[in-house]
Structure formats: C-alpha cells, structure tokens
Amino acid sequence: MTTTAPAGDPESGVAVREAERADLLAVFHIEQEAFPQPWPFSAFERFLDDPGFLVAQTTDESPRETATVGDDGRVVGYVVADTVPNHGEAIGHVKDIAVAPECRGAGVGKQLLGAALRTLAGEGAASVKLEVRRSNDAARSLYEEFGFEHRNTVPRYYDNGEDALVLVRDF
Ligand SMILES: CC(C)(COP(=O)(O)OP(=O)(O)OC[C@H]1O[C@@H](n2cnc3c(N)ncnc32)[C@H](O)[C@@H]1OP(=O)(O)O)[C@@H](O)C(=O)NCCC(=O)NCCS
Numbered sequence: 375m376t377t378t379a380p381a382g383d384p385e386s387g388v389a390v391r392e393a394e395r396a397d398l399l400a401v402f403h404i405e406q407e408a409f410p411q412p413w414p415f416s417a418f419e420r421f422l423d424d425p426g427f428l429v430a431q432t433t434d435e436s437p438r439e440t441a442t443v444g445d446d447g448r449v450v451g452y453v454v455a456d457t458v459p460n461h462g463e464a465i466g467h468v469k470d471i472a473v474a475p476e477c478r479g480a481g482v483g484k485q486l487l488g489a490a491l492r493t494l495a496g497e498g499a500a501s502v503k504l505e506v507r508r509s510n511d512a513a514r515s516l517y518e519e520f521g522f523e524h525r526n527t528v529p530r531y532y533d534n535g536e537d538a539l540v541l542v543r544d545f
Pocket of ligand 1: 408409471472473474477478479480481482483484485505506507510511512513515516517519
C-alpha cells in the first residue's frame with residue numbers, strides 16, 4: 375500500500391489517511407451504529423489497499439467533540455470510494471461514509487468527503503456519483519455543500535421501501 379501523509383485539520387482535530395487492516399473493527403463498529411443495513415465486515419476487507427478507503431483518526435489536538443482524554447489515535451469515521459470505467463472515462467462512486475455518532479457535527483464528515491473527492495479526482499474521475507436516502511437530511515446537506523446535484527431517483531431502493539436519490543458532481 376502507498377502511505378499518504380495524514381491530512382490534519384486543526385478545526386475538527388482529526389487526520390485523514392488510508393485505511394489499514396487494524397482499523398477494520400472500529401470501522402465496522404461505526405458502520406453498525408450508523409446504518410440499518412450495515413455492510414458485512416468482509417466488504418470492508420475487500421477495499422483494503424484501495425486508495426479511496428480512508429479513515430479519520432483523532433490527533434492530540436482534537437477538541438472535545440472528537441476525542442476524550444487518552445484516546446488519541448481513535449478512528450472516528452471513514453469513507454469508501456472508488457472509480458469505475460464508463461465509456462472511456464472514469465466515474466467516481468462514494469459508496470459509504472459515516473462518522474461515530476458522538477463525533478458528528480464537528481467537521482469530520484466534510485474532511486472525509488473532501489479527501490475522498492481529491493483521491494477520485496487524482497485517479498482521473500470526470501464525475502462522482504452516490505446514493506442517499508431521501509430522508510437523510512444531514513448527508514444530503516453535506517453533499518449539497520460539495521456541489522452534488524440530484525440526477526435521478528431509484529424508487530424503493532432500500533429494504534424499508536425508501537427511495538434512493540442519485541446525486542452527481544462533475545469535476
Ligand atoms: C452524514 C455524516 C457522515 C456527516 O458527518 P459529520 O461529521 O456529522 O458532518 P460535518 O460535521 O462535517 O458536517 C458537514 C455538513 O453536513 C451537514 N450536516 C451535518 N450534520 C447535520 C445535521 N444534523 N442536520 C443537517 N445537516 C447536517 C451540514 O451541511 C454540515 O455543514 P455545516 O457544518 O457547514 O452546516 C454523519 O451524519 C453520519 O455518519 N451519518 C450516518 C451515516 C450516513 O447517513 N451516511 C451517509 C450515507 S449516504
């Protein structure tokens with residue numbers, strides 16, 4: 375795996391870096407807390423070594439939202455994104471993103487999504503797509519801030535019958 379220098383942000387107090395095997399249990403735990411239909415552990419294992427699988431880890435400058443005393447280096451969020459070829463150009467796909475419930479609202483999601491988009495752009499993606507539940511206001515406004523626009527709707531995409539909105543951002 376290539377190692378990236380962690381991209382730190384003094385405001386959120388986390389650094390974003392590529393995921394490693396040792397992060398998987400923490401990632402899986404956050405996934406289970408975040409989603410009614412969580413990915414299985416093996417799904418995350420498959421994305422190890424993929425440059426778009428990133429984690430946010432607390433640093434020693436972390437404010438109270440993201441760290442408690444003595445827990446420097448805790449994984450508090452992750453994003454999984456990749457690129458797929460499509461008619462001669464690469465399309466990026468943000469497949470999964472979540473932040474530990476007690477660390478939300480502190481800028482970690484923004485930092486993860488920003489890092490994932492930079493990675494996808496670096497891989498030559500011309501655009502990026504993702505799916506989001508219609509009812510997921512927090513995620514929808516995060517994506518809106520990053521310039522994602524509603525392209526189409528997949529009715530009853532989720533197990534509970536909820537629609538998925540397909541959002542796209544062109545680079
Ligand atoms: C979506 C999620 C990743 C955002 O992470 P976060 O660290 O809380 O987000 P940030 O603190 O970086 O906030 C970024 C933006 O998201 C939006 N946002 C975050 N929390 C919000 C809330 N409770 N209500 C409305 N908007 C919210 C805002 O636009 C915010 O920007 P602002 O601070 O300038 O207002 C997080 O809420 C989460 O893990 N949710 C559960 C998993 C999930 O739904 N993932 C998305 C699947 S498509």
